[in-house]
Amino acid sequence: MAGEQVVRAEGLRKRFGSHTALDGLSLSVPQGQLYGLAGPNGAGKTTLIRTLCGLLRPDEGEAHLLGWRMPNTRVRSQLGYMPQDFAVYDDLSVIQNLEFFGELYGLHRAHVRGRADGLLDLVQLADRRRDRVGSLSGGMRRRVSLAISLLHKPRLAFLDEPTAGVDPKLRRSFWDYFSALAEQDVTLVVTTHLVEEAQRCHRVGFLMAGRLLTEGTPDEILAQTGKTNLDDAFIELQERREVKS
Ligand SMILES: Nc1ncnc2c1ncn2[C@@H]1O[C@H](COP(=O)(O)OP(=O)(O)O)[C@@H](O)[C@H]1O
Ligand SMILES: [Mg+2]
Numbered sequence: 001m002a003g004e005q006v007v008r009a010e011g012l013r014k015r016f017g018s019h020t021a022l023d024g025l026s027l028s029v030p031q032g033q034l035y036g037l038a039g040p041n042g043a044g045k046t047t048l049i050r051t052l053c054g055l056l057r058p059d060e061g062e063a064h065l066l067g068w069r070m071p072n073t074r075v076r077s078q079l080g081y082m083p084q085d086f087a088v089y090d091d092l093s094v095i096q097n098l099e100f101f102g103e104l105y106g107l108h109r110a111h112v113r114g115r116a117d118g119l120l121d122l123v124q125l126a127d128r129r130r131d132r133v134g135s136l137s138g139g140m141r142r143r144v145s146l147a148i149s150l151l152h153k154p155r156l157a158f159l160d161e162p163t164a165g166v167d168p169k170l171r172r173s174f175w176d177y178f179s180a181l182a183e184q185d186v187t188l189v190v191t192t193h194l195v196e197e198a199q200r201c202h203r204v205g206f207l208m209a210g211r212l213l214t215e216g217t218p219d220e221i222l223a224q225t226g227k228t229n230l231d232d233a234f235i236e237l238q239e240r241r242e243v244k245s
Contacts, residue, residue, distance in 0.1 A: 005083055010063075014059055023209060098116045141164065156189075204217070
C-alpha cells in the first residue's frame with residue numbers, strides 16, 4: 001500500500017520514576033522511508049523504539065505499527081528489531097546464532113541458510129560463520145545482531161545504533177544496504193549519532209528530552225537552522241531549546 005503510515009504514534013509519554021523519557025511524542029513514518037532518529041545521549045531514542053515495538057508500555061498515548069495497535073504479537077513476523085544492547089549467544093557459532101533466532105521467527109533451517117549467505121556477506125562475516133561468537137570483537141558481534149534482525153525479511157525494522165563500533169568503510173556499505181532495502185519498500189527507523197549517516201536518511205527527527213525538536217529532510221533541517229551542515233544544525237537546535245528551558 002503506497003503512502004501507508006507504517007509507524008504511527010500519538011502523544012507517547014513514558015516516565016521512569018520522576019524522569020520523563022518520552023514527553024508526549026508523536027511520529028509518523030510512511031512505507032519505504034529511511035527515517036533517522038538523531039539526538040544526544042539520553043534524548044529518549046532507545047525508549048521510543050522500545051515503546052514503538054511494544055516492549056515498553058507508554059504511560060500515555062498509543063503506537064500503531066503496520067496498522068496494528070501495539071503491543072501486538074501479530075506484527076512480530078514482519079518486524080525487525082536490533083536492540084542497542086543486543087543479545088547474541090557467545091557459545092554458539094555465527095551461523096548457529098542465525099539458525100537459533102531464525103527458529104524463533106519460525107523460519108525453516110534451509111531458508112535461514114539461504115538467507116544467511118547474503119547477510120553474512122553484507123556484514124563481512126562469511127569467513128567467520130563457524131567461529132564462536134564469543135571469540136569475535138564487539139563490532140563483529142554487533143554485525144551478527146544486525147544480520148539476525150534482518151533474517152526474516154521484515155517489512156519494518158528498527159535499528160538502534162547499528163553502526164556503533166563499525167569502521168567507516170563497512171558503515172558506508174551498511175547504509176548502502178539500508179537505502180537498497182528502502183527502495184524495496186522496507187521501512188527503516190535507524191538511530192544514529194553521526195551526521196554523515198543522518199544525511200543519508202529520507203527524513204530525520206531530532207530528539208531531545210523526549211520530544212521531537214524538529215523533523216524534516218536533511219535539506220529542510222539545514223534551511224530551518226540556516227546552517228550548512230547537520231552537525232551545526234543539531235547544535236543550533238539544541239542551544240535554542242536550552243535557551244527556552
Ligand atoms: N529502564 C529505565 N529505567 C530508568 N531510566 C531509564 C530507563 N531507560 C531509560 N531511562 C532514562 O531515560 C532517558 C532516555 O534514555 P534512552 O531512551 O536510553 O536515550 P537514548 O537512547 O537517546 O540515549 C535517559 O535519561 C535514561 O537514563
Ligand atoms: Mg539509546
